[in-house]
Amino acid sequence: MSETAITFRQSGVRWLWLAVVIFIADISIKLVVMDNMGYGWANRIEILPFFNLLYVHNYGAAFSFLSDQAGWQRWLFTGIAFVVTGMLTYWMSKLPAKEKWNNIAYAMIIGGAVGNVFDRVVHGFVVDYLDFYWGNYHWPAFNLADMAICIGAAMIIIDSFRNKEQK
Template sequence: MLDGKAWGLGAPVHAGALRWLWLTLLVILLDLGSKWLASEWLVYAQPVPLLPFFNLTLLHNPGAAFSFLASAGGWQRWFFALVAIGVCALLLQWLRTTPARHWWMRMGLALIMGGALGNLYDRIIHGHVVDFISLHYGGWYFPAFNLADTAITIGAAILIVDMLFFSGRNQANGSSEDQS
């Protein structure tokens, strides 16, 4: 363990925890790049069918997931931006203090942080989140989403799997803290 006081933290900082930020950066780059391509190549709200259940459809979401508060008048832009900043600060702290043997959890945290920062960029710069992935079956359409949303969902699923199946095993293996 590294001394947490060197970071201005009360908790220990585990060596290598911040190495997972490469995954966060990769998610941000892929997300923003794909949103830029979608914005350049797609016509707003005009579906481009790729598979019987999958379209590319450029949409803008000023709200949160499932267009929650999309028509709230504009204040939600800054509210959701502040929430994203707070969540990312908490996730970074959690990542810093997670022992190396919890690599699965570190990966989930890095994915969630990358997705949150990708959507935060959109929200601050554009005033809305760019969505373009549209899944459907028959007449049922899932709300459009993007790669950031995908990373957040996968990261959250990893954290749930970790809590359900790995956390108890890690505690049973002892309380010594790994470094790296």
Template sequence: MAKTLPKQSGSNGAGGTLVPWLGIAVIVILADQLTKIAIAKIFSYGEGRAITSFFNLVLVYNKGAAFSFLSAAGGWQRWAFTALGVVAALVICYLLKRHAAQKLFCTALALIMGGALGNVIDRLMYGHVIDFLDFHVGGWHWPAFNLADSAITVGAVLLVFDELRRVRGAR
């Protein structure tokens, strides 16, 4: 008699394939890097251009983390944030493999991983992150950011939404 082998497809949410999720991360990385290259070729450091009444493109560098946190820390932050991004990507790969059937959860993680690695690439290549999206409304002005930061933010929002949905479904 033939033996039946256990399923390896990840249909139960564990042990699934990483390919679609890594594909999303790679798309984020490519879009992020291509836009940064384009902005760096078009603009000089600090140069900007108004696009609308609330949005500018401007080339700025960020040696720190979000909102330039620790940007003047003396250089160690480059390696700390690089290591943090790499460790986060490894943990995310583990979670993606384990929960591959949870599409929204994995999409969120893939966006976060792509954004984190996009900024890691900048830190390794340039020693800083290239930011260029500059929004302002009235007297409010947000720090400039990039597509990697946007992917991380969208991924975080999707994680919260997914968890709220999961909690509500458990009731």
């Protein structure tokens, strides 16, 4: 067996399968939403007293940050996602595969970032479809990719506190 195959098996890069699963699930859901739902808030599907499904476009980043700009933000966020994905993949290659917590966190961020980059490159916007609300206050719409990124980031933050306590 070559040294590269051994390194792949022993390194955290082995966890990239999770990023692929998140990417495929995210893109699949977005395609179903785009093909089967009318666009906009008027076409939302009420699921629970605090949750709707809907189909909206996000031209910005999280919470529609910079969505009102002329379009340059599309390429800025795409570039940032590529840099972060490369950096996290590199870090995964340095971690042992048995270091599950961080490898899972990195894979979740990568899967979500690539899912949203796909949207930005192919459509020019990110498809959002989850709407949680309380009364008249609606949390900004989001998607599975956004959830994966946030959960992965939270895991990294939690790990930073866990490591301090262990030392």
